[in-house]
Amino acid sequence: MTKYFDVVLIHPPSFHDFRKRPILPGPIDRTVPIYTYLFIMFPVGMISMASFLDEKGVKVRVFNLAEKMLVEKGFDVEEFISNTLAQVYAIGLHWSIHTEGAIEIARICKTLHPDSVVVLGGLTATCFAEEIVQKFDFVDAVVKGEGEIPLYELIRNLQKYDVSYAFCNTPNLTFRDHDGKIISTEMSSVVSVLDDLDFVRLDLVEPIERTITSPMTGAKLWNIPICRGCLLNCASCGGSKYSYHVLLNRRYPAFRSPRKIFEDFARLDELGVKSVFLFQDPRMGGRAYLNDLFNVFKGTKWSNIKNVGIELFWPATRSYLTKLKNSGIAENIGLSISPESGNDEVRKKHGRYYTTDDLLKTVDNCMMLGIPLGVFFMIALGFENYETLRETWILWEKLLAKNISNRRLGKLSVDFGPMILLDPGSPAFFHPEKHGYKLIFKRLEDYYHGLKYNHWKYWISYETLYMNRFTVGKAILDSWETLTTLRWKVGFLTERDYEIELMRIRFEKIVYDKIDGVFSKKPEEVYELCKELVQISRDPLLTWSYIMTESEEL
Numbered sequence: 001m002t003k004y005f006d007v008v009l010i011h012p013p014s015f016h017d018f019r020k021r022p023i024l025p026g027p028i029d030r031t032v033p034i035y036t037y038l039f040i041m042f043p044v045g046m047i048s049m050a051s052f053l054d055e056k057g058v059k060v061r062v063f064n065l066a067e068k069m070l071v072e073k074g075f076d077v078e079e080f081i082s083n084t085l086a087q088v089y090a091i092g093l094h095w096s097i098h099t100e101g102a103i104e105i106a107r108i109c110k111t112l113h114p115d116s117v118v119v120l121g122g123l124t125a126t127c128f129a130e131e132i133v134q135k136f137d138f139v140d141a142v143v144k145g146e147g148e149i150p151l152y153e154l155i156r157n158l159q160k161y162d163v164s165y166a167f168c169n170t171p172n173l174t175f176r177d178h179d180g181k182i183i184s185t186e187m188s189s190v191v192s193v194l195d196d197l198d199f200v201r202l203d204l205v206e207p208i209e210r211t212i213t214s215p216m217t218g219a220k221l222w223n224i225p226i227c228r229g230c231l232l233n234c235a236s237c238g239g240s241k242y243s244y245h246v247l248l249n250r251r252y253p254a255f256r257s258p259r260k261i262f263e264d265f266a267r268l269d270e271l272g273v274k275s276v277f278l279f280q281d282p283r284m285g286g287r288a289y290l291n292d293l294f295n296v297f298k299g300t301k302w303s304n305i306k307n308v309g310i311e312l313f314w315p316a317t318r319s320y321l322t323k324l325k326n327s328g329i330a331e332n333i334g335l336s337i338s339p340e341s342g343n344d345e346v347r348k349k350h351g352r353y354y355t356t357d358d359l360l361k362t363v364d365n366c367m368m369l370g371i372p373l374g375v376f377f378m379i380a381l382g383f384e385n386y387e388t389l390r391e392t393w394i395l396w397e398k399l400l401a402k403n404i405s406n407r408r409l410g411k412l413s414v415d416f417g418p419m420i421l422l423d424p425g426s427p428a429f430f431h432p433e434k435h436g437y438k439l440i441f442k443r444l445e446d447y448y449h450g451l452k453y454n455h456w457k458y459w460i461s462y463e464t465l466y467m468n469r470f471t472v473g474k475a476i477l478d479s480w481e482t483l484t485t486l487r488w489k490v491g492f493l494t495e496r497d498y499e500i501e502l503m504r505i506r507f508e509k510i511v512y513d514k515i516d517g518v519f520s521k522k523p524e525e526v527y528e529l530c531k532e533l534v535q536i537s538r539d540p541l542l543t544w545s546y547i548m549t550e551s552e553e554l
Helices: 026-030 045-055 065-071 077-082 096-112 123-127 129-135 148-158 163-168 241-248 258-270 287-297 318-325 344-350 356-369 386-405 444-450 469-490 495-518 523-537 540-553
Strands: 003-011 060-064 084-092 117-121 141-143 173-176 182-184 221-225 275-279 307-312 332-340 373-379 412-418 437-439 462-464
Touching (some): 003 045, 003 065, 003 148, 026 412, 026 495, 045 060, 065 077, 077 096, 084 148, 096 117, 096 123, 096 444, 117 123, 123 129, 123 241, 129 141, 129 173, 129 182, 129 444, 148 163, 221 258, 258 287, 287 318, 318 332, 318 356, 332 344, 332 356, 356 386, 356 412, 373 386, 373 469, 386 412, 386 469, 412 469, 462 469, 495 540
Parallel strands (some): 003 060, 003 084, 084 117, 117 141, 221 275, 307 332, 332 373, 373 412
Antiparallel strands (some): 173 182
8 A cells, every 4th residue: 555755764774685685793683682783773863853844744754664674574675665655765874884774775765766855864874975975876865963954944845846946945965966066055053952852752653563662572662862962072982072063063962851751751651661761871961950850750650661771971979879769760770881991091092081990889889779780891992902801801700790799690781892883973983093993994885885795794894003803803702702601600691591602602703714715705606605604503503513513624
């Protein structure tokens, strides 16, 4: 059945052809397991844009194409897009992992609807706006920065004028004119508060019934922003204060008032949501903001919401933690903090200005108060070497051991993320040498072509002062193995789970060492060999046989 809209916002999968192409995502698959390596969760900004348009009478819908392609096995992408008619197809390219998927979905939209306008938007699209419209002629324009006002102005202008005039009179737009010249219009002013935007209009999303329910776990959850913008300048973060200023025309964070956050909770509670993640640290709003937040939620009892996650951008005092615990925001409050490295100097150079001792005080206070805390690290940061990495591993062991000494198994978790793709627009992307990096991917085309490889080794977009691309991958795999062993020692993993995970890691290490030989072959041979490796990785017996065979050849 054909559907008609003024604007459709599309969240693409990281790889548009993942159902046909044999992909070996390796450790990136463990970064956000509930969203898979396809990163099926869309940025919440798509909701705020859709609701902003809807309130102004624009017929709009958000389509989570990534989720539909993963869950609905018979889903036909081309047929779906063909039957979805719109004046504007707005495709998200926020996270760089979606580069290949976003570009190819844009190509499909333009092929099937040549008279419609196809635009890209998001942080990565903003960073590479001129290159995108210059090199991909099926993309008509890039909406830069925060998209609510520009998208509304674009559709309003398109409904009144021809495309050329509409583009020239729409803010935040980069496009080609008739002569092939690249034109960028002025950036619009950004909102100073987020209260006029809506982040829980889930009725504007398809598939509606699965938007708040993870297809991986069945958990009902949703994310709400505390603010838009940041006060910190972490080197590898595309959402840093520097990045927001340079790319999005935002100098200071815009906050959502505690009263509005409370209203969001109430609406989510009615929808049966069990867990809410409040991202960004509320302490950035200052003392008055925090007091207002605690007062608004005081004495609240929810019917469905049981859990809330809150971020700590820096260590917290016992007083703040106590207030959080007693705030009434939800029955269970869980916190997360990201020191990134176990080495103080590496952490400081990354942009986290606190010591390991400061971190440990927060950890101890959380455990004494019974507040679950997740401590998250990044591997292969600028200025990292194997000596500093071993300090991180030692810190992991020290942290996990606290679960035993405090008899609170599960209250303190430790994990890491394999960065692999350095955020376009981050301080380190614009000034790599200053932050200890060397860029392998410098243009959008580098991300696009790099992500066409079947193995994650070739997705690594950077080197560091002390690690080349091979060593970056090796550090990630060694860290994966180290953390797995430490988790087993403290009882997070059973003996069987530990053996299965070690087998998976051993498989990844062997393939990592041998994959260059695979890609030296003809394209059709590469496809068949990667297909075989994917099949092996999915079967424990085949995986074990492969490991034994390849180990004997070493």
